[in-house]
Amino acid sequence: MKPHSFLYLTIASFALSGASFAERILIDFGLTTEETSSPDLRGDHWNNLSGSATQTLHPATTAAGNATGITLNLSDGFQAVSTNTLGGETVYTPSATGDFAYLGKTGNTTAVLEVEGLDAAKVYDFKFFVSTNRQAPQKFITDYQVAGTNTESTQLEAVGNSEGVASVAGIVPDESGQITLTISTAEESSDFGALGVLEIVGRAPTDPEAPDPQPLRWSLLGATPNPAATAGGTNPEGLTAYVWETADQFSAHYGAGESLRRAGFHVMPLPLDQPPFDFAADPETDVDLILFGSFLSEDPRYQEYMATYGDILDDYVDRAGYLVQLSQADQTESIPAFLPDTQNAARIDTDYPQAEILSPNHPIIQNFPTNEGGDVFYEQNHIPAHFDDVIWEAFASFAGFEVILSGDERARFPALMEGAYGQGQLLLAAMAPDKILSSANGTEQGDATYATLNTAFFTNLYGHTADVRDRTAPAVNITPQPGDSEIAEGAWTIAILPDTQIYSQNRPGVFSAQTTWLRDNADRYNIRTVLHLGDIVNVNSLPEWKAARESMAVLDDHIPYAFVPGNHDYGPSGNASTRETLMNDFFLFDDYSSRPNFGGAMVEGEMDNTYHFFEAGGYEWIVLCLEWGPRDATIQWANNIMNANPDKKAILVTHAYMNNNDLRYDISDEANNPQLYNPHKYSTPGGVNDGEELWQKLVRKHDFVLTLNGHVLGDGTGYRMDASDTGLNVHQMLVNYQFLAPFGGNGFLRLLTVNPDGTVEAKSYSPIYNEFRSEADQEFSFDFEWYAPEDVNENSIPDYFDSELDSDNDGIDNFTEFVQLRSNPFDTDSDGDGLSDAIEAQIGTSPSVRNDATAEAILGNAELFGLFSEAQILDANVGNLIMGKEGDAFKLELQLETTTDLENAPFEAQGDPVEWTLPVEGDQSFLRVRAQETTN
Known part of the structure; x- marks a missing residue:
């Protein structure tokens, strides 16, 4: 590798030296719970003016720890104090930059600090710092006036500020030895002004102005000397590493750079203003490792860096580099920005107290601490709020990785996983093995098992990085996605499409990707029907309906499907103020009413309220599809339909029924439970019924076993089970993915797979990301307790997929029909296209897919094929x-x-x-x- 060098700074080197700056004074303003202890990790001593009230501190202490004759008198207090959660403020120690005292634009708009006991023979420089996590276009600007015998003013914007200070230089004390500071909210500020840190430096008038504090590079801190970049000594492989880390608000610790130096790496801070490698240079000149420390995503500069350089980091990997990212907060980075097209991963806010080992021989986890059960286990007592979070911000989905550690044995919540790209590799972790040093004072954490983890991880990382560089690392064994497994023999699936409104309006390709995937995977998952839960479009416009029809047309003649209108499908701009919809202009009644699964409609010519039939699992099913906010007349019609079909298991589909709190919408319970978006909150004419009213008036009276709805935002999930009057348990489910950015749902759909034993598995899958979600409310199971398909020959195989039976006597056994052909073993013409299942199996067409054109050609030229339909045989x-x-x-x-x-x-x-x-x-x-x- 190319030799690299970088100035290695010890803690002591951050302190200003020389007699000229002997009176450097640091003052922390803010919360009493976030006072800065002394000395801090740079060796500096602090003065704390905590709280907002007037107060006096005497004597003030210099940064070197010496008492002075200076008094700090806050004679006019602030309005209040607050915590700043921007993160990444590195010009001073984090406990000082992480809070502030503030003022408003009304009421208490000014604070005054009198600095007394100053040396009249000196001049004084003042540096002001404050930061806030508020975002533009808000303005958080503060005016600072400093007055002695001369007066100077400055101003500072706190929004997004992590490194900037406002400075005033050369102030001469008045004749009493006092300088007065006035802090006020700037006129142009939106609401507030504040002060977090004040630095005062006394110097001789002829000395240069005190320099502004420089941002701290955490990776340079620590007691271990930096090994040479060339092979030898403590760095036998000559490994080099770029590192970027921070002391985040969650842990208040750091240590990635120090840990890497201990392991033997030559460590350099990652340059933030240029690519991490030269495209034109030989890859052998690249650093061997780029490591992003845990929770670095809390640093506001991280997002800017990834926006600028994230797309080329996979090129670094392709050049035989090793890219490692430790745990990050899902709130600030759910999906790593640097992932190649061959990989995918997404984090969620889920933690585990241990990690199951799925790849026990992987070199990166050798000598990890484990518990008696063999799981990776340690405690991080130096991080009290997360002391037992071995897995911290687990991954919920992945593709293209070998899962090494996971929260469960099925790899549903990966904690450590590795992928390969080009000549290099990348490692993603939902763990924080780098947090060994306190950001307050640099002391090392003392938990023995955590120390074992830290040493093992970085020692293993050294050896593995060398193997990646030398192209001798073990091959990555891709872990199958936990939800991406073949369904059991005899299982079958209901596919659910909720709330496609944003796709129809802005992303029709996502909608078509969903239906195309369903069509192409219908056999694999034995999909018997697809149900759309409404809000097909967003503003009830012609272009949207045209796009939606084209997307749903992908399923035509391939999978039976049904749909309901949602509130956005009605009224001007989709506001549901009328029941007028363009749906029936594009989803034509004459088309759907001719299909074999169509049962009927409440109003001929309209698809707003319909019912449909299908056969699966040895049972006849009826799907009742009701309009948005069904009217009483609609419910009466629905009861009549159900009374006429008492022998069928029923599914209710309507747009609004379950809420996202696992309760049915119930406007009468508004005092106790929120009813946001309840149909009663809309001006839809003709009256409406919400979930509870539908339960009482319709669902509980009949053999409903499942209800499905979309509509509700939040996390878009809800589930409950109640027994109906017929004795059956009704599983009621809310499914909506609109909360997923950036595509208004990211293409996710719900799969309900019914197994032969009656267990129903619910999974959420996105064809555009090729990933399953693994949260508890996105992957779960329940039971159809009544599910007991007939077994006439008592061989423990339900008749509907028993290879020993041919229930419709068409020459094709039931197993072949149900499992392999996706046809109905109890019907000689499953798809109703006029060609029997036997004929379609003979000529190579699918008996589960309508082949009308083929059927017409065959039946019109039957003598050429030696085939006759029943009608032709009767009059041949x-x-x-x-x-x-x-x-x-x-x-x-x-x-x-x-x-x-x-x-x-x-x-x-x-x-x-x-x-x-x-x-x-x-x-x-x-x-x-x-x-x-x-x-x-």
Whole structure:
């Protein structure tokens, strides 16, 4: 590797030296709970003016720890104090920059600090710092006036400020040795002004102005000397590393740079103003490792860096680099910005007290501390709020990685995983093994198991980085996604599309990606029906409906589907102030009513309220699809439909039913539970019914086993189970993914897979990200306790997929029909296209997919194929027959023959031949023979 060098600074080197700056005074303003202890990690001593009230501190202490004759008198206090959660403020120690005292634009708008006991022979420089996590266009500007015998003023904007200070230099004390500071909210500020840190430096008038404090690079701090960049000594492999870390608000610790130096790496801070490598240079000149410390995403500069350089970090990996990112906060970075197209990963706010080992031989985890059960286990008592978080901000989804550690044995919550890209590799962690040093004073944490983890991880990282550099690292064994497994034999799936409104309006490609994936994976998941939960479009406009119809048309003639209108599908701009919709102009009644699964509609010509049938798992099902906020007349119609179909298991689909608090919408319970977006909150005409009203008036009275709705925001999930009056448990489910940025749902859809034992598995999948979500409310299971498909031959295999049975006597066994062909083993023409399942299996078309064009071509030219439909056999034109005339009659002999296989089995005679003597007049006659249907 190319030799690198970087100035290594010890803690002591941050302190200003020389007699000229002997009176450097540091003052921390803010909360009493966030006072700065002395000495801090730079060796500086602090004065704390905590709280907002007037107060006096005497004597003030210099940064070197010496008492002075100076008095700090806050004669006019602040309005209040607050915590700043911006993070990444590194010009002073974090406990000082992390809070402030503030003023308003009304009421208490000014604070006054009198600095007394100053040396009249000196001049004084003042430096002001404050930061806030407020965001533009808000303005948080403070005016600072400093007055002695001369007066100077300055100003500072706190929004997004992590490094800037406002300075005033050369102030001469008045004749009493006092300088007065006035802090006030600037006129142009939106609401507030504040002060977090004040630095005062006394110097001789001829000395240069005191320099502004420089940002701290945490990776340079620590007691271990930096190994040379060339091979030898403590760095036998000559490994170099770029490191960026921070002392975050969660842990108040750091230590990645120090840990890497201990392991043998030559450590350099990652340059933030240039790419981490030279595209034109030999990859051998690149650093061997780039490491992002845990919770670095809290530093506001991180987002800017990733926006600038994130896209080229995979190029660094491709050049045989090793990229490591430790745990980050999902609130600031859910999906790492640097991932190549071949990988995907997303974090969630889920933690685990231990990690299960899924790749025990991986070199990175050797000698990790474990508990008696063999799981990785340690405590981080130096981080009290997270002392037992071995897995901290777990991953909820992934693709293209080998999962090394996980929160569970199925790899649903990865904690440590590695991927390969080009010639290099990348390691993602939901762990923080680098937090060994206190950001307050640099002391080392004392937990033995955490120390074992820290040493093992960075020691292993040294050896593994060398292997990656030398292209000798073990191959990455990709872990299958936990939800991406084949369903059990005999299982079948209901697919659910909720709230596609943003796709129809802005991202029609996402909508089409969903339906295309469903079509292409219908056999793999044995998808028997697709149900859309409403809000098909967003503003009820022509372009949206056109896009939505085109997306749903992908399913036409492939998978039966049904849909309901949501509130955004009604009224001007989708405001549901009327029940007018363009849906019926694009989703045509005449089209859907001709499909074999269509049962009927409340109003002919309209698809607002419909019902549909399908067969799966040995049961007949009815899907009842009701409008947004069903009216009483709609519920009466629905009850009539259900009363007419008592033998079917029922599913209710309507847009608003369950809320996101696992309760049904219930406007009468508004005093106790929020009813945001309840249908009663809208001006939809004709009256509405919410979830509880639907339960009481409709659902509980019939054999409903499942209700599905979308509509509700928040986390878009809700689930409950209640017993109906019929004794069946009704599973009620809210599904909505609109909360997922940036695509208004990210293409996620819900899969409900019903297993032969009645267990129903719910999973959430996105075809555009090719990933499953793993949160508890996105992947779960429940039971259809009544589910017991018939088993007539008592072989413990339900009839509907029993290979020993052919229930519809079409020559195809039930297993082949249900599992392999996705057809109905109890119906000779599953898709209702006029071609029997047996014929379609023979000619190579799918019996579960309508093949109308093919059917018309075959039935129109049946003689070419030797095939006849039932109607044609009853009135078959067998062509011209020439028969010999015997006297005044013709003689005709007919023999019925059958075969079980048109291709491989010969026709065999059935029954005795029939001989007819037919009278004829003249030399010729035209005769017709017809087969008549019988009733026996």
